[in-house]
Amino acid sequence: MTAPALKAGYACSEGCGFTASLWEVVYRCPRxxxxxxxxxxxxxxxxxxxxxxxxxxxxxxxxxxxxxxxxVWGKREWALPELxxxxxxxxxEGRVPLKPLPRMAAxxxxxxxxxxxxxxxxxxxxxxxxxxxxxxxxxxxxxxxTPIRAxxxxxxxxxxxxxxxxxxxxxxxAVVFLPKNKVSLAQLVQPIANGARVLSxxxxxxGCMKLVQAVTADTGLYLANSMNSLRIEGxxxxxxxxxQDLGWEPPDWIVIPGGNLGNASAxxxxxxxxxxxxxxxxxxRIAVAQAQRANPLARSFRGGFQDLVPMQAGATLASAIxxxxxxxxxxxxxxLRAFDGVVEEASESELANAxxxxxxxxxxxxxxxGVALAAVEKLAASGVMAxxxxxxxxxxxxxxxxxxxxxxxxxxxxxxxxxxxANPPVELPADLSAVRAALKDLG
Amino acid sequence: MTAPALKAGYACSEGCGFTASLWEVVYRCPRxxxxxxxxxxxxxxxxxxxxxxxxxxxxxxxxxxxxxxxxVWGKREWALPELxxxxxxxxxEGRVPLKPLPRMAAxxxxxxxxxxxxxxxxxxxxxxxxxxxxxxxxxxxxxxxTPIRAxxxxxxxxxxxxxxxxxxxxxxxAVVFLPKNKVSLAQLVQPIANGARVLSxxxxxxGCMKLVQAVTADTGLYLANSMNSLRIEGxxxxxxxxxQDLGWEPPDWIVIPGGNLGNASAxxxxxxxxxxxxxxxxxxRIAVAQAQRANPLARSFRGGFQDLVPMQAGATLASAIxxxxxxxxxxxxxxLRAFDGVVEEASESELANAxxxxxxxxxxxxxxxGVALAAVEKLAASGVMAxxxxxxxxxxxxxxxxxxxxxxxxxxxxxxxxxxxANPPVELPADLSAVRAALKDLG
Numbered sequence: 001m002t003a004p005a006l007k008a009g010y011a012c013s014e015g016c017g018f019t020a021s022l023w024e025v026v027y028r029c030p031r032x033x034x035x036x037x038x039x040x041x042x043x044x045x046x047x048x049x050x051x052x053x054x055x056x057x058x059x060x061x062x063x064x065x066x067x068x069x070x071x072v073w074g075k076r077e078w079a080l081p082e083l084x085x086x087x088x089x090x091x092x093e094g095r096v097p098l099k100p101l102p103r104m105a106a107x108x109x110x111x112x113x114x115x116x117x118x119x120x121x122x123x124x125x126x127x128x129x130x131x132x133x134x135x136x137x138x139x140x141x142x143x144x145x146t147p148i149r150a151x152x153x154x155x156x157x158x159x160x161x162x163x164x165x166x167x168x169x170x171x172x173x174a175v176v177f178l179p180k181n182k183v184s185l186a187q188l189v190q191p192i193a194n195g196a197r198v199l200s201x202x203x204x205x206x207g208c209m210k211l212v213q214a215v216t217a218d219t220g221l222y223l224a225n226s227m228n229s230l231r232i233e234g235x236x237x238x239x240x241x242x243x244q245d246l247g248w249e250p251p252d253w254i255v256i257p258g259g260n261l262g263n264a265s266a267x268x269x270x271x272x273x274x275x276x277x278x279x280x281x282x283x284x285r286i287a288v289a290q291a292q293r294a295n296p297l298a299r300s301f302r303g304g305f306q307d308l309v310p311m312q313a314g315a316t317l318a319s320a321i322x323x324x325x326x327x328x329x330x331x332x333x334x335x336l337r338a339f340d341g342v343v344e345e346a347s348e349s350e351l352a353n354a355x356x357x358x359x360x361x362x363x364x365x366x367x368x369x370g371v372a373l374a375a376v377e378k379l380a381a382s383g384v385m386a387x388x389x390x391x392x393x394x395x396x397x398x399x400x401x402x403x404x405x406x407x408x409x410x411x412x413x414x415x416x417x418x419x420x421x422a423n424p425p426v427e428l429p430a431d432l433s434a435v436r437a438a439l440k441d442l443g
Numbered sequence: 444m445t446a447p448a449l450k451a452g453y454a455c456s457e458g459c460g461f462t463a464s465l466w467e468v469v470y471r472c473p474r475x476x477x478x479x480x481x482x483x484x485x486x487x488x489x490x491x492x493x494x495x496x497x498x499x500x501x502x503x504x505x506x507x508x509x510x511x512x513x514x515v516w517g518k519r520e521w522a523l524p525e526l527x528x529x530x531x532x533x534x535x536e537g538r539v540p541l542k543p544l545p546r547m548a549a550x551x552x553x554x555x556x557x558x559x560x561x562x563x564x565x566x567x568x569x570x571x572x573x574x575x576x577x578x579x580x581x582x583x584x585x586x587x588x589t590p591i592r593a594x595x596x597x598x599x600x601x602x603x604x605x606x607x608x609x610x611x612x613x614x615x616x617a618v619v620f621l622p623k624n625k626v627s628l629a630q631l632v633q634p635i636a637n638g639a640r641v642l643s644x645x646x647x648x649x650g651c652m653k654l655v656q657a658v659t660a661d662t663g664l665y666l667a668n669s670m671n672s673l674r675i676e677g678x679x680x681x682x683x684x685x686x687q688d689l690g691w692e693p694p695d696w697i698v699i700p701g702g703n704l705g706n707a708s709a710x711x712x713x714x715x716x717x718x719x720x721x722x723x724x725x726x727x728r729i730a731v732a733q734a735q736r737a738n739p740l741a742r743s744f745r746g747g748f749q750d751l752v753p754m755q756a757g758a759t760l761a762s763a764i765x766x767x768x769x770x771x772x773x774x775x776x777x778x779l780r781a782f783d784g785v786v787e788e789a790s791e792s793e794l795a796n797a798x799x800x801x802x803x804x805x806x807x808x809x810x811x812x813g814v815a816l817a818a819v820e821k822l823a824a825s826g827v828m829a830x831x832x833x834x835x836x837x838x839x840x841x842x843x844x845x846x847x848x849x850x851x852x853x854x855x856x857x858x859x860x861x862x863x864x865a866n867p868p869v870e871l872p873a874d875l876s877a878v879r880a881a882l883k884d885l886g
Contacts, residue, residue, distance in 0.1 A: 062501040065690070097512075099612075122807075124841065167805075173885050178868070188868070190807060193866070194805060195866055201873045211875060247508070360611055364566070423635050423636070435620075439658070443592025
């Protein structure tokens with residue numbers, strides 16, 4: 001099914017004109033220091049009719065076998081068209097549920113509110129979508145003889161978990177740089193279990209980032225951080241699959257939590273491709289949601305997209321987006337301009353309560369998803385999201401990764417959070433009449 | 444697509460002849476106290492050719508929309524054929540990855556070893572498959588006017604999480620009976636977050652079970668425990684989807700951890716249906732794996748399937764199968780006899796090391812899955828599983844639900860476990876030459 005004529009390569013995302021083969025090891029534009037992006041041959045892609053792309057993607061999903069059944073590799077011509085099938089490293093990422101929240105939608109006056117449940121995933125977060133592309137590319141590089149000893153990243157958690165799992169599946173050594181005592185136990189243990197060499201460093205996230213960049217500047221370690229544009233090619237499939245879920249009809253709004261902003265810009269790349277190839281006929285609007293304590297994009301937006309002013313991110317429950325100097329700031333701004341986008345922010349109380357409110361409809365939202373849901377509440381209340389709008393939220397991780405957040409919320413012990421939906425257990429003796437009395441008001 | 448002629452009803456699984464409508468509230472045979480099962484009209488099902496069933500199931504998966512995209516409701520004629528579509532309560536359960544473990548397979552001399560990753564699921568465990576059926580049936584009962592105030596269960600964890608999430612999605616109140624201080628924090632907090640009334644009772648699992656049965660004997664609370672045969676109709680889809688993943692060619696062996704044994708018997712029901720309707724042409728063998736400290740079925744097996752001798756289950760890391768008096772013992776024995784089955788058991792060290800070994804290939808195995816993997820190691824070593832066999836293991840929960848188990852393993856602090864694959868983090872100063880030295884031997 002793969003059209004052999006399709007090609008893709010690196011190009012500088014700042015438009016300086018630099019290009020390179022995808023099979024070179026290059027992370028940033030050597031001319032202007034801009035981030036790279038994977039440029040597809042859109043003319044060749046457009047030669048296939050939209051109806052044929054839809055048919056092809058659907059027929060791939062009909063099988064649950066990998067790689068066709070993967071949310072990324074079922075659309076492989078749009079990811080890395082020249083990658084040989086045998087180099088694909090898939091754990092069955094993507095094709096995740098779209099979960100409606102009808103009660104919350106009705107209360108907010110929205111036509112619909114849906115969660116794209118990207119935490120229902122092999123390693124429990126949406127990073128799997130991108131990491132399968134990166135690790136597959138590295139497997140291919142190694143098979144071509146490029147001397148890569150190991151893959152490496154600095155990460156607050158989800159990225160390192162995803163990298164370690166995919167590298168383990170591929171049999172490629174992985175190294176993870178983690179700030180000591182800054183990530184949850186559940187997050188630290190995934191790379192450890194997957195056999196990565198975990199370096200627990202006496203520094204913060206930025207310090208880890210500096211060290212990993214210094215070490216990967218040596219030959220032999222391949223850098224998997226979010227400036228790596230291969231990952232974007234997988235992350236963009238979230239937007240594509242979301243439109244597919246809706247019968248190739250985009251929602252009015254897509255909302256995503258934003259930290260380093262690579263994933264926010266990936267949304268735009270996916271939607272651009274859908275629109276340019278004729279699979280969707282209009283562009284949704286996009287809202288990026290930030291924690292109030294780590295809101296450099298929101299600050300820029302309020303000033304009409306002023307230049308980035310890096311900040312020291314404050315401690316937030318939404319630890320995965322606690323980033324004050326986002327690497328993909330410029331591409332996120334370009335994306336927001338193209339999609340009539342907005343940026344909203346959420347306080348600790350707002351994010352925690354929005355997550356808890358969604359949980360009451362059967363999900364188990366992580367704090368980052370809480371930030372996005374709180375943004376929806378505020379944008380609906382302010383009228384930016386019109387009455388009756390259809391809204392899809394990218395739910396970025398499984399709440400199981402943030403059990404302490406959930407427990408703290410329902411115990412009402414979280415700092416700066418007034419828990420409006422706390423639901424503590426009822427402690428009772430093992431006695432039938434006590435139990436009956438405790439259930440009298442139900443239903 | 445639903446064939447309207449298809450019907451199903453309750454029948455006593457002990458063959459006493461009792462039958463009832465699925466829309467009666469009945470949990471056990473009122474004549475002989477046997478467990479019930481859902482009896483399908485196999486003649487009507489057989490009127491549809493096997494090729495048409497395969498085509499239909501695959502075409503449903505081609506869409507990611509629910510309910511067609513669900514691993515259970517994409518095959519709804521085989522679950523509850525008379526359930527109206529509008530009463531389906533789906534969170535996007537099933538259609539989970541089949542993850543190969545090629546290195547472990549090679550080391551064990553097996554042809555293949557695969558994990559059916561049922562923990563990559565909305566609530567993080569394989570219980571979602573069955574709970575979607577039960578809660579959908581309850582929604583239908585309520586829409587027919589049956590006075591059900593709430594659904595209820597007594598559970599060590601995964602069942603209560605699944606029940607609460609599906610009930611929350613359906614807007615049906617849920618009540619969960621939990622033994623105080625006996626389940627992990629991460630497990631307790633899911634029902635709480637999903638708005639269930641959680642009764643934390645000063646007793647053990649058996650005490651909770653007695654109370655929930657007493658309370659549900661009153662009208663108005665619907666019992667969702669594992670004796671409820673509706674859940675089996677969802678759980679059996681695991682075996683069916685597994686064969687679908689393999690192009691309708693069953694593996695030589697299917698291995699599943701066993702506690703209450705309802706899910707083990709569900710495997711047999713799914714395979715029977717596949718075989719009787721001609722979708723598969725041979726029966727795989729089945730191995731049920733138990734923790735050595737909660738091994739009533741293994742003891743019975745060693746005596747040639749002697750009658751159940753209930754035991755006091757000892758504390759095991761595989762807490763979800765820590766059950767000494769399994770409610771589905773008799774149906775599990777019937778299933779094992781029909782599938783040339785065996786029972787194997789694993790010590791604490793064996794289960795923890797087997798889980799860690801699989802993690803090295805990119806999964807994140809729960810302790811119950813560790814029991815099943817340890818059983819594979821032992822059955823391959825003893826020759827019960829012949830060289831070159833293809834083996835699929837039902838991975839029953841996501842390791843994220845057992846973060847303490849993982850952390851304890853890699854810290855080497857688990858009682859009675861000698862951790863052969865511990866991979867502790869390397870603590871380092873934030874210094875480039877120290878980092879380089881720590882990576883010298885890699886790759």
